[in-house]
Amino acid sequence: MAVNSADRIRARVLLQRSDFTLNADLHLPGTGFSVLFGHSGSGKTTLLRCIAGLEKAAAEIALGDEVWQSDTVFIPVHQRPLAYVFQEASLFDHLSAQGNLDFAVKRARQPVSQSEKSAIIELLGIGHTLQRYPANLSGGERQRVAIARALLSKPRLLLMDEPLAALDEQRKQEILPYLESLRSEFSLPVIYVTHSVNEVARLADHLIAMENGNVMAQGSLEETLADPDFPLQLGEEAGVVLDTYVTALDPQWHLAQFEVGNGFGIWIRDSGHRKGDMARLRILARDVSLAVSPQSETSIQNALPCTVEAITSDNHDALALVKVRVGDAPLLSRMTRRSVASLQLEPGKVMWAQVKSAGLV
Amino acid sequence: MGKKETLIKKVSVAVRHPLSAGKRLTKRLLKKPGRAAVVLFSLCTGLSLSHAGIAAEALVAVASNFTAPAKDLAAMFEKDTGHKITLSFGSSGKMLAQIVNGAPYDVFMSADQAKPEKLEHDGLAVKGTRFTYALGTLALWTADSGSSAEAILRNDQYQHIAIANPRLAPYGVAAEQVLEHLDLTGSSQPRRVMGENITQTWQFIASGNAEIGFVALSQVMKDGSITSGNAWIIPPEYYQPVKQDAVLLKRAVQNDAATAWLAYLQSENAAVILQRYGYGNFPVTP
Amino acid sequence: MHLSDSDLSAIWLTLKLATLVTLILLVVATPIALWLSRSQSRFTGVVSAVVALPLVLPPSVLGFYLLIAMGPNGPLGQFTQSLGLGTLPFTFTGLVVASVIYSLPFVVQPIQNALTALGKRPGEVAATLGAGPIDSFFHVTLPLAKPGFLTAAVLGFTHTVGEFGVVLMIGGNIPDQTRVISVQIYDHVEALNYGQAHTLSGLMVAFAFIVLLALYGLRRRNKQGGGSWL
Numbered sequence: 079m080a081v082n083s084a085d086r087i088r089a090r091v092l093l094q095r096s097d098f099t100l101n102a103d104l105h106l107p108g109t110g111f112s113v114l115f116g117h118s119g120s121g122k123t124t125l126l127r128c129i130a131g132l133e134k135a136a137a138e139i140a141l142g143d144e145v146w147q148s149d150t151v152f153i154p155v156h157q158r159p160l161a162y163v164f165q166e167a168s169l170f171d172h173l174s175a176q177g178n179l180d181f182a183v184k185r186a187r188q189p190v191s192q193s194e195k196s197a198i199i200e201l202l203g204i205g206h207t208l209q210r211y212p213a214n215l216s217g218g219e220r221q222r223v224a225i226a227r228a229l230l231s232k233p234r235l236l237l238m239d240e241p242l243a244a245l246d247e248q249r250k251q252e253i254l255p256y257l258e259s260l261r262s263e264f265s266l267p268v269i270y271v272t273h274s275v276n277e278v279a280r281l282a283d284h285l286i287a288m289e290n291g292n293v294m295a296q297g298s299l300e301e302t303l304a305d306p307d308f309p310l311q312l313g314e315e316a317g318v319v320l321d322t323y324v325t326a327l328d329p330q331w332h333l334a335q336f337e338v339g340n341g342f343g344i345w346i347r348d349s350g351h352r353k354g355d356m357a358r359l360r361i362l363a364r365d366v367s368l369a370v371s372p373q374s375e376t377s378i379q380n381a382l383p384c385t386v387e388a389i390t391s392d393n394h395d396a397l398a399l400v401k402v403r404v405g406d407a408p409l410l411s412r413m414t415r416r417s418v419a420s421l422q423l424e425p426g427k428v429m430w431a432q433v434k435s436a437g438l439v
Numbered sequence: 440m441g442k443k444e445t446l447i448k449k450v451s452v453a454v455r456h457p458l459s460a461g462k463r464l465t466k467r468l469l470k471k472p473g474r475a476a477v478v479l480f481s482l483c484t485g486l487s488l489s490h491a492g493i494a495a496e497a498l499v500a501v502a503s504n505f506t507a508p509a510k511d512l513a514a515m516f517e518k519d520t521g522h523k524i525t526l527s528f529g530s531s532g533k534m535l536a537q538i539v540n541g542a543p544y545d546v547f548m549s550a551d552q553a554k555p556e557k558l559e560h561d562g563l564a565v566k567g568t569r570f571t572y573a574l575g576t577l578a579l580w581t582a583d584s585g586s587s588a589e590a591i592l593r594n595d596q597y598q599h600i601a602i603a604n605p606r607l608a609p610y611g612v613a614a615e616q617v618l619e620h621l622d623l624t625g626s627s628q629p630r631r632v633m634g635e636n637i638t639q640t641w642q643f644i645a646s647g648n649a650e651i652g653f654v655a656l657s658q659v660m661k662d663g664s665i666t667s668g669n670a671w672i673i674p675p676e677y678y679q680p681v682k683q684d685a686v687l688l689k690r691a692v693q694n695d696a697a698t699a700w701l702a703y704l705q706s707e708n709a710a711v712i713l714q715r716y717g718y719g720n721f722p723v724t725p
Numbered sequence: 726m727h728l729s730d731s732d733l734s735a736i737w738l739t740l741k742l743a744t745l746v747t748l749i750l751l752v753v754a755t756p757i758a759l760w761l762s763r764s765q766s767r768f769t770g771v772v773s774a775v776v777a778l779p780l781v782l783p784p785s786v787l788g789f790y791l792l793i794a795m796g797p798n799g800p801l802g803q804f805t806q807s808l809g810l811g812t813l814p815f816t817f818t819g820l821v822v823a824s825v826i827y828s829l830p831f832v833v834q835p836i837q838n839a840l841t842a843l844g845k846r847p848g849e850v851a852a853t854l855g856a857g858p859i860d861s862f863f864h865v866t867l868p869l870a871k872p873g874f875l876t877a878a879v880l881g882f883t884h885t886v887g888e889f890g891v892v893l894m895i896g897g898n899i900p901d902q903t904r905v906i907s908v909q910i911y912d913h914v915e916a917l918n919y920g921q922a923h924t925l926s927g928l929m930v931a932f933a934f935i936v937l938l939a940l941y942g943l944r945r946r947n948k949q950g951g952g953s954w955l
Contacts (some may be wrong), residue, residue: 160853170847181856231853607916632899642789
């Protein structure tokens, strides 16, 4: 995606508390979901609040050429063209769902047309809730109304602080598709805070990993997750996420082929796709093994030529993570260190990656 | 009565005067911590303590204008007789209401005549014990010692003149009579502020909020001279005398301390004190 | 039931005083309560204590200090005199000033409690939606904390109606100026006019009961409606 450098988001924040120091320097693209990822207490919510201006900190914050905060400037929260979705549903109890939406429309940064309004209400599927008061809405409905309200204020930057964390699994699954359509249908840049790898995999374009108030890694989702030195222990969830599309279908065996690494493809079961459909694949390190040759006497169908890029030790002394590249796509493979030794793996060595399974996210 | 002998009487203190008994108990506890446990135990079990060797005592309700001389008198009285007097100060009206509703006073020293009369009439006071113990003297007073209260009034140099509420206080009635006598009723009317009692009237003037006002001479006089500010002692012919009556209450018929106190109020010793505080005395039973 | 002209004038004066004082208090107390409920400053403790002083001080103490402070030699009195307003004791204005001070905690505390219970989140949400502080106060904070404000107004009003010690100290019992119901009742009692005292006192009791009943009724209804109460 083309990143307009004028719209880049810049945030440098230094916040000193008695028991905690936040020291972050972010360069984020002007579109898509930038996900602040980290364990609780890593400072991601505080960082988000600093960007919004809800928390006072020594900071330089700019959206494109527009400086929100610096040594000499402090634009108050209500004058920053942002919207914020809080972790818990934060609707105004004294207003109906409609009243909550109107509150945003009245104060929107640009006029909101009736059709835009209808489109957003439809996008989030809240048409049936409008006359109800927050007390009579389910947790999922409340959060969807809150997201619609944020969009209706016509922000140039949307901040979302773990909007799903307070919901049960079923409600999460109910809302995630709305967030994905938000990602695909709006060019609005979003900074999204979460501690869930699953949400990272589904939503992130750009990933910022945080720990103890520091930014440990930042970059595109694909490359950041594929970095075997990725600083956060993901354990069984270590793996890569690839944006891809359907290149072929095999109706007889109910399989679909997804493009990987510019020219290669892997087959997984078809869940009703059409050729050309965009999709996200998540390939876990434990599902990738390396072989010297494209073995045919195996149940694994997907064998792709690859080049070893890096080898690092994993969280257990017996294990290693090997990063390889298929075309231009990175993959991670988990194996024992003995395997690394017996295969004489080293950077630059050409191998075959066998992908046992891949998940659509 | 009036004999200076010490009457020893066995009194059930805790029952008669719970408050004063409590105070003395505390003192005793402090002096003799060893007995504290026993005393506390008795209190807890609700037993009333009987003390041998305590002189008779009386609880006396005193109109607030008589506060200072009453304290002096009580101290002398206790020294002379060995009886114990506990003084309770307040407005006469409030005390009357308390007595009617069973307050445990033995003697009532009012700021007027009407209230003791009413108690006598209602059978709450002992007939024939009522007498005028003091004649209140009215003074026009200013807190500013550099000026003359009389001149301020006569030259009309005030914005507020404080008087006691005539509906409630005999000194207020007397103050109205003085203004009437001076033909100043009309001109002073809009500038009058009223204290609920003579003490509050004094505060209005003392704080400077009222330039002048009518107070009891006893409030601004000690040892025969004005303590602060400037006072004009109103000539007695300008107002009806403020007769303050005392009476023995029914419950104290048998109380030696109470009867001794009433007698003491009419003694030479008392007359000296009254004069010092600016009261005329009137030691004749009406 | 018979009410004399002076009784009626005392009632009218009292209602006028209480209404005015309540309005002033809502304006004065709201910023104080807002600050107390939001500020991290270490002076909040001091300010809270000062505001709460009238709760614990005997009214006579407060009245006495006000009498001195507002008198010609007191700091307040010097100030009002320098403005050419004269001194405040024995005036209706003086009663208003004293009542505002006296009833302040009764108005600050319910508002403060309501705002504290509300937390800062609604204000943050409003700000991120583009609402400035004043917009946010009137359209978010006020409606959400309405029950607290209502309680505050009712308590401020009834407390001013019932105030006695302070009025006694600085009022001077002037008809139509400072002779309010409570003073009038006191006069009746002191003058042994128990009949008239009963009439007025009965009215006061009935008034207080009805107001409190209405307040608690509203509270109940609000609770059931899911509104935020103190």
